[in-house]
Structure formats: C-alpha cells, structure tokens
Amino acid sequence: MVIDTLKCVGCSDCVVACQTENNVPMGYCRDWVTETVDGAYPKVELELKSERCNHCDNAPCVRCCPTGASHIVEGGVVLVTDDECIGCGACIESCPYDARYQHPEGGYVDKCTFCHHRLEKGQNPACVEVCPTKCMYFGDIDDPTSKVSELLKTRKHKVLAPEAGTSPNIYYLIK
Amino acid sequence: MQEEIFVSGRHIPNIDPYLQIWHWQISLYLFLGGLAAGILFFAALFYLLKKEDEMPATVKYATIIAPIALIIGLAALFFDLSHKLYVWQLYTTVRIVSPMSWGAWVLLITTPISILWVFSYYRETYPKLENKLQTFKRLKFLEPFEKFLIKNRKVMAIALIPLTLVLGVYTGILLSAFNARPLWNNAILGPLFLTSGLSTGAAGILLFAKSHFERTLISKIDLALIFIELALIVHMFMGMYAGSQVQLEAMQVLLGGSYTVMFFVFVIILGLLVPFTLELSEIIGFKVPVIAPAMLVLIGGLIFRMVMVNAGQLTRYLY
Numbered sequence: 001m002v003i004d005t006l007k008c009v010g011c012s013d014c015v016v017a018c019q020t021e022n023n024v025p026m027g028y029c030r031d032w033v034t035e036t037v038d039g040a041y042p043k044v045e046l047e048l049k050s051e052r053c054n055h056c057d058n059a060p061c062v063r064c065c066p067t068g069a070s071h072i073v074e075g076g077v078v079l080v081t082d083d084e085c086i087g088c089g090a091c092i093e094s095c096p097y098d099a100r101y102q103h104p105e106g107g108y109v110d111k112c113t114f115c116h117h118r119l120e121k122g123q124n125p126a127c128v129e130v131c132p133t134k135c136m137y138f139g140d141i142d143d144p145t146s147k148v149s150e151l152l153k154t155r156k157h158k159v160l161a162p163e164a165g166t167s168p169n170i171y172y173l174i175k
Numbered sequence: 176m177q178e179e180i181f182v183s184g185r186h187i188p189n190i191d192p193y194l195q196i197w198h199w200q201i202s203l204y205l206f207l208g209g210l211a212a213g214i215l216f217f218a219a220l221f222y223l224l225k226k227e228d229e230m231p232a233t234v235k236y237a238t239i240i241a242p243i244a245l246i247i248g249l250a251a252l253f254f255d256l257s258h259k260l261y262v263w264q265l266y267t268t269v270r271i272v273s274p275m276s277w278g279a280w281v282l283l284i285t286t287p288i289s290i291l292w293v294f295s296y297y298r299e300t301y302p303k304l305e306n307k308l309q310t311f312k313r314l315k316f317l318e319p320f321e322k323f324l325i326k327n328r329k330v331m332a333i334a335l336i337p338l339t340l341v342l343g344v345y346t347g348i349l350l351s352a353f354n355a356r357p358l359w360n361n362a363i364l365g366p367l368f369l370t371s372g373l374s375t376g377a378a379g380i381l382l383f384a385k386s387h388f389e390r391t392l393i394s395k396i397d398l399a400l401i402f403i404e405l406a407l408i409v410h411m412f413m414g415m416y417a418g419s420q421v422q423l424e425a426m427q428v429l430l431g432g433s434y435t436v437m438f439f440v441f442v443i444i445l446g447l448l449v450p451f452t453l454e455l456s457e458i459i460g461f462k463v464p465v466i467a468p469a470m471l472v473l474i475g476g477l478i479f480r481m482v483m484v485n486a487g488q489l490t491r492y493l494y
Contacts, residue, residue, distance in 0.1 A: 027187070027188045028187065028190055029187050029190070032185045032187060034185060051185075060352075060353070060354050060355060063272045063273065063352070064272075064273050064274070064275065064352055064353065065270070065273055066265055066270060066273045066275035066276035066278075066279060067261075067264040067265055067267065067268060067270075067276070068268050068270060069264070083261060083264075084261065084264050084267075085258050085261065085264075086256050086258050086259070086261045086262050086264055086265060087256045087257030087258030087259070087261075088255075088256055088275060089196040089197060089255075089257070090273070090275050090353070092194070092196050093196070093197065093353045093355065093356055093488070094352070094353040094354065094355050094356075095355050096354065096355040096491075096492040096493065097492075097493060098185075098190075098191075098194055098355075098491070098493065101190045101193070102193075102196065102257045106258070107256075107257040107258035107259070108257070108258045108261075160493065161492045161493055163419060163420075163421070163492075164354055164355065164492055165354065166354075
C-alpha cells in the first residue's frame with residue numbers, strides 16, 4: 001500500500017470506513033491518523049498520515065506466535081486465525097507499530113486485514129475506496145507496471161520504523 | 176534549527192491505554208518458572224553426582240517447591256490468556272522460532288517429571304503421610320509404579336538437566352524475542368534470567384537445608400551465581416549503552432527513569448548485594464540466620480521480573 005502524505009487531509013474517513021466495513025468494536029480501530037509538525041516558526045511543515053498494520057515481510061508477530069494463528073497468506077497479507085489464537089499477547093508485544101489489540105468480546109487478537117474479504121473479490125480495501133482525496137493506492141509492489149510500483153519509482157518515500165527490521169509494506173510518499 | 180515540535184500520536188481509547196497487556200501474572204510466572212528450574216536442576220545434578228545422602232534438602236526435600244511453583248505459574252499464565260478455551264492450540268504445532276511455543280512444550284514435559292520426582296521420594300520425605308496412606312488400601316496399585324519410578328530416577332535426572340536449562344533460558348528469551356520492546360530486545364536476557372533462576376533455586380534449597388555441609392556448599396554456589404548475575408546486568412547495560420537510539424532510550428527507564436529506584440534499591444542492593452554479603456560472612460564464620468539471604472534473593476528475584484516486565488513495556492518504537 002502506498003499513501004501520499006501530501007494529499008492526505010487527515011479527515012479520518014479511512015478510520016470510519018474500516019470500522020463500518022469490519023464491524024470493529026466501539027473505541028477500537030484498525031487504522032488511525034497521526035499528525036506531525038516539524039521545524040521552527042516560520043518554517044514549519046505538517047505531515048498527515050493514515051497508519052495501520054504494515055503487513056511486514058519479516059513480521060515479528062508471525063515469528064512470535066506460539067500457535068501459528070498469525071500467518072502470512074499468499075500475496076503477503078498478515079492475518080490472524082481467530083480459533084487458533086489463544087490470546088497470549090505475544091504478537092501485541094512484538095509489534096513495533098502497535099497495530100494489534102485483543103478483541104473485547106472474542107478474546108482473540110484482531111488487526112487490519114487489508115480487507116482480505118474484499119481483495120478476494122478484486123475490490124480495494126475499504127479505507128482506500130472511501131478516501132476523498134484519493135491519497136491511498138493499493139496494489140502489487142512485485143509487479144513493476146502497477147500503479148504503486150510507478151509511484152515508488154518516481155516519488156520520494158519512507159516507511160515507519162525501518163530500524164525495527166520488519167520490512168514493512170506501507171510506503172508513505174513524502175515529496 | 177530543525178526540530179520536531181509536535182506529534183499527535185494516537186488516541187484510540189480502548190487500545191493505547193492497554194498496550195501494556197502483560198501484568199503481574201507474567202512476572203510471577205517468570206519468577207516461579209525460574210525458581211522451579213533452579214531447584215530441579217540442582218536436584219538432578221547432585222543426584223547424578225551421587226550426593227543424594229549428603230545433600231538431602233537439594234535432592235529430596237526442597238523439590239516439593241518445584242511442582243507447586245510450576246502449577247501456580249501455569250495457572251497464572253492461563254488466567255492471563257484472553258482466548259482461554261483455545262489454549263490446546265499450543266499443542267497442535269511446534270514453532271521453533273517462537274520461544275513461547277517451546278516454552279509450552281518444555282513445561283508440558285517438565286511439570287509431570289517434577290511431580291513424579293517428588294512422588295518417588297515421598298516415603299523418605301513424608302513418613303507420616305506414608306502411614307496415613309497405608310490406611311487407604313486402594314492406593315496399593317501405585318506401588319509398582321512407585322518402584323518403577325525409583326528405579327528410573329537416573330533417567331528423570333538426565334532428562335531434567337537439559338529441560339531445566341531450557342526452561343530457565345526460555346523465561347528470558349521469551350522477552351528478548353520481542354523486537355518492538357527495546358529494553359527486552361537484548362540477547363543477554365536469556366542467560367541473565369537463567370542465572371537468576373538458578374540463584375533463586377539455590378535460595379529455595381537453603382530454606383530446607385539443615386546440615387552445615389549442604390548449607391555451605393549451596394551458599395557458595397549461590398555466591399557465584401549472584402556474582403555472575405551482577406556481571407550479566409553490567410553487560411546488559413554496556414550492550415545497550417553501545418546500542419541504537421531506541422536502546423539508549425530504553426536504558427533510561429532503569430538508569431534515571433520511572434523504575435530506577437525500584438531496580439537499584441530492591442533488585443541490585445536488597446536482592447543481590449546484601450544477600451551476597453550475608454552469605455559471604457556466613458562462609459567466613461559469622462553467624463547469619465540462613466533465612467535472611469535466602470528470602471532476600473527470592474524476593475529480589477520476583478521484583479527483578481516485575482521491573483523487567485513492566486519497564487520493558489514502557490519502551491516502544493512509535494507511540
């Protein structure tokens with residue numbers, strides 16, 4: 001997934017869309033928006049970002065899971081199988097992005113699935129679909145002709161906490 | 176001047192306040208697991224060295240702590256799970272890369288062996304219990320089983336040596352495997368928790384030891400272990416001091432942050448330095464009630480786990 005921080009206005013539509021689409025319990029969310037102000041007056045910069053599970057290539061949550069409930073499916077999406085999860089919290093402690101939580105009713109661990117049920121139908125994740133400024137792009141980074149690959153080739157970008165060594169898969173366009 | 180003025184972070188009402196999802200249950204379990212590993216390790220070791228009769232507390236009496244500690248520890252772990260009914264999923268797979276997975280398997284084997292070990296000695300350690308049990312004739316069928324166990328103590332002891340070492344190391348590796356919590360994420364935590372576990376095990380044995388010979392020997396072992404533990408703590412700080420930015424920040428929690436007083440007063444001074452001095456003075460010849468250093472080591476070990484579990488969860492990458 002590629003997110004253009006220059007286009008994001010921080011409206012949180014992605015958050016609401018996700019909560020509605022995935023029936024996320026009240027007070028919880030699988031994605032969120034952060035706001036960073038850099039610099040000193042009069043030269044200040046504002047950066048808005050929609051953040052979520054980074055579906056890392058080297059996912060520590062998958063490595064630490066004692067039952068294999070956290071796993072990577074074909075295509076690279078990290079998912080949790082509800083009825084294999086024992087709710088030990090190892091994945092929550094291992095995630096540098098703090099993208100996971102224990103479901104208040106189910107007890108199992110829950111997080112962004114990239115709307116896997118929608119991907120299977122060939123649709124985009126709900127957050128991407130509703131974004132009013134079209135700042136989010138979803139696609140296959142391994143395919144050099146995809147829109148996401150094109151953007152990463154031409155625009156300056158970054159990932160979050162690369163020093164954690166997780167090879168995250170959400171890229172932020174910054175220039 | 177370029178500086179970050181403000182980061183909004185996240186305000187997810189039901190997630191952010193609960194990211195510290197591990198509480199006293201985990202600390203208690205890590206302590207009890209280390210204690211049981213220590214006691215069983217020394218029992219098996221001195222049994223194999225044929226010191227059974229010279230060191231009855233180590234091989235026979237103190238081992239009663241091990242199964243009790245393991246069962247309480249496992250119960251604490253179980254109550255900490257949020258999806259309890261699916262706990263059996265732990266035993267449907269072996270995941271080499273997940274410390275919690277091999278911890279679960281090692282506990283599945285070690286806990287029953289610890290019970291069998293205690294059972295194989297019950298006639299010697301609890302003669303009164305034996306008299307009472309004889310009135311229940313139904314328990315007769317256990318006798319051949321008991322004889323079988325007594326014959327196979329050597330097998331149990333040989334199995335216990337690697338199992339207890341793995342159990343002791345695992346209590347540390349469990350935490351160090353989490354790269355998202357920089358304070359935990361250092362390789363020294365495995366040997367450090369093993370040493371601390373063996374030291375608390377020795378302290379547990381000291382509470383049962385009656386003969387001068389046994390007491391002095393276990394005290395000497397404990398002295399060496401406390402010394403190694405202090406050295407490993409120094410190593411841990413040195414490693415972090417030479418580490419990345421997140422590790423430098425993590426170290427600050429213990430060296431000038433919210434857990435500094437707790438760590439230095441209760442773990443370093445009361446849990447390690449004071450018992451070290453007391454045990455040393457006893458060996459030199461001063462009269463020291465053995466319960467004092469032993470209890471200090473045990474309480475210090477528990478507080479050490481609490482500090483590490485809680486402080487580690489304060490150290491993060493992003494939010």
